[in-house]
Amino acid sequence: MNVGIYYFRSLFSQSACSLSSGKLSDYLTNKGYITNIGLLKIDDFSWNAKYLNQIKKNNIIIYKTNYKDFEYGVRFFENIKNLYPNKKIFLTGPFSNLNEKEIKRKYKYIDGIFDIQNKNDIDMYLNEEQKLNNKPTIIYGIDRELEFMEKGSYINLEASVGCIYNCAFCHINILKYPKEEIEVEKLVDEIDFLVNKMNKKYLIFNDSVFWKGTIDNDRIYKIIKLIKRKQIKFYFMIYLSLSVKIPNELLDELISIGLVRVFFGVENISEDFQKNNNKYISSEKSLKFMELLKNKNVTYHIGFILFSPETIYNDLLLNIKFIYNIKKLIRPGMLVEKMRILPNSKKANMLKYSKLKIDQAYNYSFMDNKVEKCYNLLFEFYNKINIRYFEHFFTSIDLAIGILKREKKDKYYENEIKNYYKVLNNVNEVLYKIIDKMFKTFKYNEEDVVSLFDLYSLAEVNYINFVNKLKENDNYIYLMLPHGKEDLNV
Numbered sequence: 041m042n043v044g045i046y047y048f049r050s051l052f053s054q055s056a057c058s059l060s061s062g063k064l065s066d067y068l069t070n071k072g073y074i075t076n077i078g079l080l081k082i083d084d085f086s087w088n089a090k091y092l093n094q095i096k097k098n099n100i101i102i103y104k105t106n107y108k109d110f111e112y113g114v115r116f117f118e119n120i121k122n123l124y125p126n127k128k129i130f131l132t133g134p135f136s137n138l139n140e141k142e143i144k145r146k147y148k149y150i151d152g153i154f155d156i157q158n159k160n161d162i163d164m165y166l167n168e169e170q171k172l173n174n175k176p177t178i179i180y181g182i183d184r185e186l187e188f189m190e191k192g193s194y195i196n197l198e199a200s201v202g203c204i205y206n207c208a209f210c211h212i213n214i215l216k217y218p219k220e221e222i223e224v225e226k227l228v229d230e231i232d233f234l235v236n237k238m239n240k241k242y243l244i245f246n247d248s249v250f251w252k253g254t255i256d257n258d259r260i261y262k263i264i265k266l267i268k269r270k271q272i273k274f275y276f277m278i279y280l281s282l283s284v285k286i287p288n289e290l291l292d293e294l295i296s297i298g299l300v301r302v303f304f305g306v307e308n309i310s311e312d313f314q315k316n317n318n319k320y321i322s323s324e325k326s327l328k329f330m331e332l333l334k335n336k337n338v339t340y341h342i343g344f345i346l347f348s349p350e351t352i353y354n355d356l357l358l359n360i361k362f363i364y365n366i367k368k369l370i371r372p373g374m375l376v377e378k379m380r381i382l383p384n385s386k387k388a389n390m391l392k393y394s395k396l397k398i399d400q401a402y403n404y405s406f407m408d409n410k411v412e413k414c415y416n417l418l419f420e421f422y423n424k425i426n427i428r429y430f431e432h433f434f435t436s437i438d439l440a441i442g443i444l445k446r447e448k449k450d451k452y453y454e455n456e457i458k459n460y461y462k463v464l465n466n467v468n469e470v471l472y473k474i475i476d477k478m479f480k481t482f483k484y485n486e487e488d489v490v491s492l493f494d495l496y497s498l499a500e501v502n503y504i505n506f507v508n509k510l511k512e513n514d515n516y517i518y519l520m521l522p523h524g525k526e527d528l529n530v
Contacts, residue, residue, distance in 0.1 A: 044098035048109035056186045065183035104133040132156040180230040192529045193519040195240040203248035228266045242520035243276040250278035277301040305343035310355035339442040347378035353410040364472040370434040372427040432524030433503035
């Protein structure tokens with residue numbers, strides 16, 4: 041029995057791997073199914089055509105949904121079903137679980153929706169024991185089929201799953217995902233394999249929160265000790281929460297084995313937002329942590345929610361000034377994505393229900409009319425460029441500089457690094473002037489659009505110049521940088 045597991049890439053800053061899809065493939069392979077994993081692309085028929093012969097051979101198709109790709113993917117597979125009516129097609133993933141009732145109402149062709157994290161739920165639909173099947177791309181319980189094909193020495197993994205926090209805008213607690221930790225020895229063995237057998241040198245830990253509190257101290261120190269004993273050399277990124285401050289000593293130990301980037305959620309610095317969404321991170325705490333990371337040569341990525349239903353105009357101005365001050369206006373994707381209100385959450389009554397679409401999470405109006413005008417203008421403005429690529433031009437170089445400094449090679453890139461910060465500061469300044477004016481006058485003009493195009497081109501050329509020098513002189517560092525595109529890096 042052949043099973044195809046398909047999904048669309050949602051994060052361009054990571055490897056192509058969907059860890060949950062890889063685990064699903066491993067589970068089904070151990071039951072005897074013959075599996076393959078495919079990465080599809082929105083609006084790219086030539087790319088998707090590569091998978092058609094594979095799709096023809098599959099008895100069962102599993103589509104792991106994401107809210108960004110659902111409206112495209114659900115119709116794509118509906119027409120696959122029309123062509124091949126004997127195939128069974130299932131949906132999985134948080135988005136389909138949260139919207140299961142509406143999806144089943146609207147799309148009758150779907151044979152079932154299951155929770156990818158729940159083996160009992162999977163067994164309800166895929167319970168036929170087959171002849172045992174071995175698949176060589178399965179590594180420590182995860183099918184790495186795509187990573188074996190993908191060029192680049194970066195890869196996703198997990199040290200733990202689940203989350204202890206309960207942020208209003210997150211699906212993890214709503215879906216009651218279990219909290220589990222990977223056994224220390226097994227995790228370090230996996231790291232060793234990824235680094236020394238697959239040549240992956242930048243590891244991206246997908247744990248919701250890598251260090252959750254002092255209860256994790258002993259376990260993480262054991263991981264560090266074992267990595268040092270095995271002398272595994274790599275760089276890595278983790279997610280942290282500032283709800284509880286990670287001890288400075290532990291942070292230093294993580295840096296000593298290769299920590300080079302941290303992602304943490306600031307979300308919003310206004311008290312109203314924090315109170316309404318159970319996310320209490322003060323601007324002072326965020327700024328102190330940013331300064332600490334900077335002093336330790338650790339780059340950082342932040343999560344931020346500029347627009348939520350209750351956002352008031354004065355808080356909007358306060359938050360955009362904060363983003364400007366920390367020089368993160370180079371990440372417009374963070375600005376134009378308003379907060380998602382999930383089904384079954386406490387705020388679900390704010391949503392305006394529409395039968396025309398499944399995803400209702402953005403289907404609300406702002407309580408403050410001025411905020412509504414600002415959001416619509418900002419979205420319209422940034423929609424004129426490819427904001428994902430624009431962000432990549434900065435975040436990728438930022439990571440490269442962090443690694444170059446660790447490798448003590450930054451002195452060979454003095455001019456490029458100097459020019460990068462010059463471009464970043466210029467872009468941050470110009471964008472703030474445009475946005476500040478936009479938010480205060482509720483309009484922008486053609487000159488502002490021309491400035492945006494100019495900034496995009498400036499960032500693009502600067503990026504090309506920087507990475508070309510990396511390719512020529514330190515290609516191993518270049519290969520650690522996620523390539524920032526939807527397709528496989530092949």
